[in-house]
Amino acid sequence: MTASASPTEAVEIAPNGAAKSAVILLHGLGSDGHELAAMVPAMRLPSEAAIRWVIPHAASRQLSIAGREKRTAWFDVGPEDLWRAVTSDPEGLAKADQLVRALIEREIARGVPSNRIFVGGFSQGGALGTYTALRYEKPLAGAIALSTFLARNVELEAQSVSANRGLPVFAGHGTRDRLVAPSRGRELRDRLTELGCAVTFREYAMDHEVCVEELVDLGAWIAARTR
Secondary structure, eight states: OEEEEETTTEEEEEOSSSOSEEEEEEOOTTOOHHHHHTTGGGGOOOGGGOEEEEEEOOOEEEOGGGTTOEEEOSSOOOTTHHHHTOOSOHHHHHHHHHHHHHHHHHHHHTTOOGGGEEEEEETHHHHHHHHHHHHOSSOOSEEEEESOOOOTTSOHHHHOOGGGTTOEEEEEEETTOSSSOHHHHHHHHHHHHHHTOEEEEEEESOSSSOOHHHHHHHHHHHHHTOO
């Protein structure tokens, strides 16, 4: 596989040959695509899976949670949003949703069927990716929700579409997470299960982060759906 920065401000990790599947992975607050890209090898996915990884960079913006200092983020975050599992920037969420949709559509235009495309990410990126996946009109391969939540003040149950109500979801959360409470991960699991999603939920002895065990589990989950 080879890695490169694309004109759409994303890191891409391309397979040797044509891509059969794609993973659109979104980073968390204050991070960038390079940090998540560095974790891909730890998933130990076989080369025959022929996955193209698309890991975009969020723009830098003033964040309420950081006293209006600039940080990379997909949309604004209030001081208590992450802990309370809400969004105080629905307009920003809607704009970010359009960005993710454009990335999905680009992968379809490049020859990857929608049902071979995974969408998700870590923390804020996981919240955004899951939000888009549930509302996307074509069937997707799955959603990835790492150390994240579903906003309590967003009516996903009413907005979800039939194409992805049975969506496979991998959700992982740290039992010592001090930023997004472990209970929020369990709420995500329960809400998605009620929607009909096939949720694989794992908890790990970690804080608000990713561990090797989680990446290996995620890799096995993706591998089982890209055969």
